[in-house]
Amino acid sequence: MVKILHALSLTTFVFHLSFTLAISTGRRVPTPPLPILPLPTYSQLKWQQREIIMFLHFGVNTFTGYERGTGHEDPAIFDPVGLDANQWVSAAVDAGISLMILTAKHHDGFCLWPSKYTDHSVKSSRWKGGKGDVVREFVDAAKARGVDAGLYLSPWDRHEPRYGHNLEYNEYYLAQLQELLTKYGSLREIWFDGFKNSSALNVTYYFTEWFSMVKELQSSINIFSDAGPDVRWVGNEDGAAGTTCWATINRTSLSIGNASIEGYLNVGDPRGTDYLPAECDVSIRTGWFWHKSQSPKKLSELLQIYYNSVGRNCVLLLNVPPNATGLLPETDVHRLKELRNALNTIFSVNLAEKCSMKASSQRGGKGGGFGPENVLDGDHLWTYWAPGDEDDGEDPWIEVRVADGGIRFNVVRIQEAVGLGQRIKRHEIYVNGKRIAKGTTVGHKRLHRLKGGVVQGSVVRIRISESKGLPLISSIGLHFDPFWQPKDGS
Numbered sequence: 001m002v003k004i005l006h007a008l009s010l011t012t013f014v015f016h017l018s019f020t021l022a023i024s025t026g027r028r029v030p031t032p033p034l035p036i037l038p039l040p041t042y043s044q045l046k047w048q049q050r051e052i053i054m055f056l057h058f059g060v061n062t063f064t065g066y067e068r069g070t071g072h073e074d075p076a077i078f079d080p081v082g083l084d085a086n087q088w089v090s091a092a093v094d095a096g097i098s099l100m101i102l103t104a105k106h107h108d109g110f111c112l113w114p115s116k117y118t119d120h121s122v123k124s125s126r127w128k129g130g131k132g133d134v135v136r137e138f139v140d141a142a143k144a145r146g147v148d149a150g151l152y153l154s155p156w157d158r159h160e161p162r163y164g165h166n167l168e169y170n171e172y173y174l175a176q177l178q179e180l181l182t183k184y185g186s187l188r189e190i191w192f193d194g195f196k197n198s199s200a201l202n203v204t205y206y207f208t209e210w211f212s213m214v215k216e217l218q219s220s221i222n223i224f225s226d227a228g229p230d231v232r233w234v235g236n237e238d239g240a241a242g243t244t245c246w247a248t249i250n251r252t253s254l255s256i257g258n259a260s261i262e263g264y265l266n267v268g269d270p271r272g273t274d275y276l277p278a279e280c281d282v283s284i285r286t287g288w289f290w291h292k293s294q295s296p297k298k299l300s301e302l303l304q305i306y307y308n309s310v311g312r313n314c315v316l317l318l319n320v321p322p323n324a325t326g327l328l329p330e331t332d333v334h335r336l337k338e339l340r341n342a343l344n345t346i347f348s349v350n351l352a353e354k355c356s357m358k359a360s361s362q363r364g365g366k367g368g369g370f371g372p373e374n375v376l377d378g379d380h381l382w383t384y385w386a387p388g389d390e391d392d393g394e395d396p397w398i399e400v401r402v403a404d405g406g407i408r409f410n411v412v413r414i415q416e417a418v419g420l421g422q423r424i425k426r427h428e429i430y431v432n433g434k435r436i437a438k439g440t441t442v443g444h445k446r447l448h449r450l451k452g453g454v455v456q457g458s459v460v461r462i463r464i465s466e467s468k469g470l471p472l473i474s475s476i477g478l479h480f481d482p483f484w485q486p487k488d489g490s
Contacts, residue, residue, distance in 0.1 A: 030369060035420040038272070043230065044222065044275065047231065048444045051315060059112060063078060063324055075110060084327055089145045095339065102151055107157070113134065156195060164201035189224055225256050234314060239280045242267040245441055248270065250272050277313070289321050296331055310445060349479065352478040361388035382417065384472045387470060397462060398476070408480065410455065410479075413477035414427070416442045422442075422468075424464055431459070453485070
């Protein structure tokens with residue numbers, strides 16, 4: 001019996017040893033490459049995926065016709081008798097917009113909520129007998145439709161007597177910031193700027209204290225300013241990023257209200273130690289506030305802005321100002337719908353989806369999980385093509401191949417797996433061996449609207465000529481834009 005048990009134990013040992021050896025000598029599952037720092041936060045990734053967000057400039061300027069109020073306006077002039085925040089939100093929803101930012105206080109100091117720290121607010125207006133609260137109606141309407149809300153609280157206050165006294169004014173500003181961040185639910189973006197004209201009183205804004213309090217009260221919110229810390233200004237109000245636009249930058253080189261850094265903000269920095277993507281702000285009209293004499297920009301202009309902002313690794317903040325009645329003008333609402341319908345027409349069909357993919361190499365070899373087919377799935381962030389660590393000295397490339405005939409397109413879309421860091425420095429696009437476009441950065445999204453117009457081909461190759469580490473491409477699209485008719489190839 002002892003011999004039999006000993007034989008069984010030996011057999012069991014040999015079996016386990018064989019199993020362990022089989023596992024240890026088996027093919028390893030390839031792992032993702034190391035990220036390249038700095039990386040975006042979860043909130044930054046969600047913000048970038050919105051692509052278009054809405055600004056709402058509204059206040060006493062809506063009734064005076066000014067762009068920048070004096071601070072001496074009589075609050076009684078504010079009387080939007082037909083105000084309907086639900087109409088604002090419906091227009092945003094129909095345009096595919098998921099975040100709206102309201103000017104709770106502009107430079108004139110008039111507050112769209114009944115702040116207990118000043119009478120220069122809606123409580124001194126004729127609207128609703130002084131019992132109204134625009135901020136409350138705005139955030140409630142947004143929440144009811146599943147739209148996120150954000151607020152802008154201007155640091156420059158031309159009405160408040162404490163402006164010009166550092167300690168007193170900063171305490172006043174922080175008190176109002178606390179009101180907005182504690183009484184109106186969860187916000188997704190808070191908007192700061194450092195603008196003031198040359199004749200304004202000299203005040204030092206305590207941005208460090210402001211930002212710390214914002215994060216204390218709402219940790220998941222994104223803070224926008226020239227210096228972030230979550231979202232940076234693009235450096236102009238034209239809605240245009242640089243043709244090179246890094247989400248990375250050095251925050252130590254930034255300061256709020258400093259005009260000398262606008263070029264740096266526009267381009268970013270490939271050696272930047274901070275992940276701080278850019279937001280492109282522009283108004284649908286000439287002015288930021290509603291003026292009866294103005295009309296919305298043409299669809300062709302808005303499409304150009306989209307390609308120059310979202311198509312260059314940024315988010316577009318499009319201002320749509322309510323009128324003196326308290327409604328978004330029908331012309332503006334119609335133009336928003338036109339823009340959404342145009343974008344759906346262009347990008348709802350990816351002509352590459354029915355094609356086959358080929359690449360110079362892939363991490364882990366065939367079947368390793370990082371093949372070129374990943375660029376055609378529905379995940380534009382966490383599945384991606386990664387070339388092998390060694391590409392035989394050749395620039396890595398990925399190809400779209402058409403089985404029969406060819407495809408006609410005039411827009412090429414490329415997206416990086418930015419969750420592992422922005423990497424691509426230079427790239428080129430070829431159709432049937434002929435170069436049709438070249439560019440630098442890609443980031444979350446790069447759109448090439450081809451200068452020569454529509455091309456037709458059976459092999460479309462994207463070559464990465466320079467990158468920080470391995471380039472990781474999460475999505476590729478070939479699209480047809482019927483609104484794009486370049487003249488003389490320009």
